[in-house]
Amino acid sequence: QWQSVPLAPPDSIFQLTAAYKEDTFNKKINLGVGAYRDDDNKPWILPVVKEATRILLNDETLDHEYLPITGLPEFTTAAAKLILGPSSPALAEGRVASVQTISGTGANHLGALFLSRFYQWTGEKKVWLSNPTWANHHAIFKNVGIEPVEYPYYDPKTIGLDFNGFVNALKTAPDRSVFLLHGCAHNPTGVDPTAEQWTTIAEIMLAKKHYAFLDCAYQGFASGDLDKDAWAVRFFVEKGVALLVCQSFAKNAGLYGERVGALHLVSATEEASARVKSQLSVLQRSEISNPPSHGARIVSLILNDPAMFEGWKRDIETMAGRIIEMRKELFRLLTEELHTPGNWDHIVNQIGMFSFTGINPSQSKALTREAHVYLTVNGRISMAGLNTHNVQYFAESLDKVVRQ
Ligand code: PMP
Structure with missing residues (x-):
């Protein structure tokens, strides 16, 4: 049975995370991950989500019946x-x-x-x-x-x-x-x-x-x-x-x-x-x-709930704000401190969790091989993987591969 089923290639993002986990270098960075991390590189449970979870836990009227087919x-x-x-x-x-x-x-x-x-x-x-x-x-x-x-x-x-x-x-x-x-x-x-x-x-x-x-x-x-x-x-x-x-x-x-x-x-x-x-x-x-x-x-x-909605907006600002700060700091390091060759305006002009750095596949691979920075070969980085503790090291590593 199933003799002719071909082996599928592993998902490239999950492969990247596995390689990162195996790496023992103390300054390694994972910029492949598409999920928010706090300034200590930890997953973040939004305070408003914690509050909502507590309310649900104490709600005696809730049960585990099916929801309607089209949802709640x-x-x-x-x-x-x-x-x-x-x-x-x-x-x-x-x-x-x-x-x-x-x-x-x-x-x-x-x-x-x-x-x-x-x-x-x-x-x-x-x-x-x-x-x-x-x-x-x-x-x-x-x-x-x-x-x-x-x-x-x-x-x-x-x-x-x-x-x-x-x-x-x-x-x-x-x-x-x-x-x-x-x-x-x-x-x-x-x-x-x-x-x-x-x-x-x-x-x-x-x-x-x-x-x-x-x-x-x-x-x-x-x-x-x-x-x-x-x-x-x-x-x-x-x-x-x-x-x-x-x-x-x-x-x-x-x-x-x-x-x-x-x-x-x-x-x-x-x-x-x-x-x-x-x-x-x-x-x-x-x-x-x-x-x-x-x-x-x-x-x-x-x-x-209007109060919880306000709380959520604050939590969103916390996440988006941290990412925007990382864009600014990376941009400052590359342009003002390291004077990295090239134009880096896109780092602050792009929006959201991801950024295309503009580096080519061989530079991406060099970043992983030489600096232990994990990213997809297309040069995409997740800003959520950067924080105040590692952004300097990342900027220096990027600077190095760009100059090679
Ligand atoms: N669309 C786009 C463009 C995305 O980036 C993602 C998340 N990576 C999704 C849809 C869906 O993600 P999820 O199923 O986790 O909501």
Whole structure:
């Protein structure tokens, strides 16, 4: 049995973490990890999450019964308001179908599955993904029979956005194409369009009747401000671009392992939305039957209690603020202290947890081999892996490989 099953390669990020763990060098740094770490390189349980967990533990009315197929209603309603805005016209008009999912990955999967079944495809089923994108996007769409194709996004020459290439792809793709866009804090590059560029993108998408598959895994985590990070999503809804939104509470609530997320699909009418929701429910039933309750209850408490919501905003500011400080400090060390060759503006211009340093694969490998700094070979670093104790060592190591 199974003699012909080929051995799959290990996941590169998990491989990186394993190599880091085995390394005995005392100054080793792991910059591969996509999870927040505090200034002592420790995972951080948000104080507001601790408080919510305590409340749940003492709530005698709770049990372990199944949630509804589409999730905890208090959670999905509040989550939709959080991303779409409290005064969203789409919400007021009852045009949003929201379903609780297995974090952002599950939202991407359910959204992709729904499109695969119900989108009015004109030709082959294709999705346009940014080059590069979160590697899982490719696998998620392939799993449901949608072929990923790439649009230009990152320009290695400027270590910024290839806006002309992006716009050209939007204009030349067949009408009604599906484009996956990162709502904020693009993974892996940390490069986001400006408000002006988003406006142009929205205009072209409207004119071409393209569909926006918005993946938003970092709301609040990018700038420290939940509303600011939702700007592009809300703008697209307001403009009337056809879209869905994938939402994750892994990063902004530090609930990685609890798998709390939601899919929000905006329809043209309330009536269409009800039909969409009925079909999402049927799909969800065959995939997971019922979503998990614990994490959704935590987030629901936080979103629905004004005092806890304020506490959460403070916790988000703590995380985003620390990351922004690390960007500034790394930039200062490279430019003012070490006078490292090259332009490093992108370190402070990029946003979110990840940064594309602009170093090439051989320099990335040299960093790992010679300095015990673990990062993906594309030169992406997780800012969350830097702290006041190791940023100097990292800057010096980066300086060395750049000069080699
Ligand atoms: N989309 C993007 C772009 C991501 O970076 C991530 C997290 N790495 C996710 C979705 C989903 O993560 P999760 O399933 O943990 O919410």
